[in-house]
Amino acid sequence: MNAPPAGATVEAVAPPGPPRPAEVAELARLHARAQGIDGRVLDRVVAAAATEGWSAVWARHGDRHRAAGRPLHACRHHALARWPYPADPTADRSATAVVDAFDAWRRRVGGIERLVLELPGGRVAAWTAGLDPARPRPLVLVMGGIVSVKEQWAPFLRAARRLGVAVVVTELPSVGENTVRYGPGATDLVPQLLDRLGPQAARCGVHVVGLSFGGHLALAAARHDPRISSVLTVGAPVHALFADPAVWAALPRTTTATLEHLTGTRGGDTPALLAPMALGPAELADVRIPVRYVASRRDEIVPRSEWELLARVLPDLRWVEFDDAHGAPAHLTDTRLWLVGHLLRLCGDRRAAALDLALALRGRAGRTGRTGHPTDPATGRPR
Template sequence: MNDITELKQFIVVHAKAQGLSAAEYQPILDRIRSDDDGAPDSWATVWRDAGDELAERGKLLDANRRYVMARFPYVDGPGRARAQQSYLDTFERWSKEQRDIEPLTVTVGDDRVRCWTTGLSTTERRPLVLIMGGIISVKEQWAPTLRLANRLGLAAVVTELPGVGENTMRYDADGWRMITAVLDSVADRADATRTTALALSFSGHLALRCALTDHRIRAVITAGAPVGAFFTDRTWQGRLPRVTVDTLAHLARTSPDGLAGLMPSLALSAEQLAALDIPVYYLASRRDEVIPPEDLALLRAHVRDLHVLENDDVHGSPHHVLESRLWIVQSLMRLTGRQGLRSALLGALLRLLRRRSLRTQR
């Protein structure tokens, strides 16, 4: 059973990232008293009830955000399984009302990787953006980013880490190969040779590893991605939040104790990082309780084209969500050649927010 206090702590950054305000998510958290599957005051039930209310009023994406919260951190019983089915059904219903949001299924060996796409065309092969989240992020929470990519004249594919959502693969050292399979599957309808990976958290690690082999990835934008010490430092691993350890174990199909044998094989070496010949944009949190500071130091020492935005915050920078979002969008526009007035305005707004943030820190 999950620790409710820890779930409430770590859900905040994910709620904010989906555009939920404290006025929206805090009353829901206040009603949650347990993680007993099926109980009326349980995590999955309270969040799912909030989603049902909005779905009945036709507010599909708002409902979807609550359903995604209800299955956090992963499906471990009937309650979260029902929540997952709710967001899958609701997102599909929403997608049918859109002009250019389409599903895609990619086969990797005996496994299946489900995706959502936009901007794919055999006659106008646009530059591709690959979008992925971390160990609890599902593809159905990325609707605004799909819309943004389309407005910028880009093709986009959003998918999930191995073991997350509808990705049936196991999270292990070969997980990065799914990215190549996804790029292969859309190469006839998008310019996959100009792929920018918007890959946050643990998917950033997969994108960096894939870029060493698959040179169609021309840039990586990430946030809080583990690269080295996270996978090798047993002392650091012993201090990780329980929800992080349990979720990783679930994705790897092992026990929390069994992670010790898997983790070192995932680490990227100094030589591998030095071999990257692409720009890497990395958003870091100075007080990150999940990603050790040694990982950012490793990137700074060896990645030749590294751009860092560092926030004085905890994992996910929950107190800098707007700044982080603006930085990511501006980075995407710069890397894909979509600069202009909008990019300049974003840059000006970001600089203003950064100055305010620095004054607050003083």
């Protein structure tokens, strides 16, 4: 690169600023709905946050619920106070309050245990249900995306016994209590977790439910880890988001700011760091297990080319496509029915047909597609 002429002024490029409050509020709607927070409550909080601050308003709601003896409600509101990542002291406090409130709730209801593991890159915490060495069940390993804490999965943890599975819910690296740094080395997280859980936990197969960026880590791990029987995901980035500068430039500032926070980088250093994580056709050719994908046609984060790439390469992909934004916030019930139905089918559970019927009766099944061959329920692999 040529040096600037002598005496020339080099204008510094300012790093990108924080996300706009309106964008944060709009993207938070998915997480509020997923937690059962009424849209009217969200509207009131958003209005108040314009003057009092996002974290402060949600934290105040969380404190009120905790004082009233409603720890799960407190957990949900504090989770939004630290959303999309803890950026101020109030959000930091709420990040701790989320875990404390959930811990109080799970002790009250029973059947949910806390697990803390020391991995090579840091400490990972998880909530578990149904882990019993004497009675091994299919293991469902759940991991959210870059803004999702593990405490958001309370209903799924409670449903573990009813579904006949063991559940381990944890977080993406650098999210929540996970102190592993998010970046290229994060793709080792799932295999390392399975190593620590031990062979008995994976005896009946491992089904990874990874949302968004969590789905990307699951696909990366599935390339080489034979313990993984299937991957189920919603809006997982695969290649273009990591490798295409034009896709990165079009991302919401909330997304890029969160990735900066998780990686400890700024500006152009962030996409440069993440570029090696792209999974192209050569890498995806190693994924030979069933993959189930919920896609959104108006996804503002993950371009359509991501699941089109999967459809070209994977031998056993099934997907449903909703006319919705990232995470399909207007189709939460449909998404849950579709994913749990496929999970049960992959576990060889005949109750999957009932969920298929429920989804069909709702009349919102979305456009579906598939590749390859049907899977063998006994192995979870293509026939």
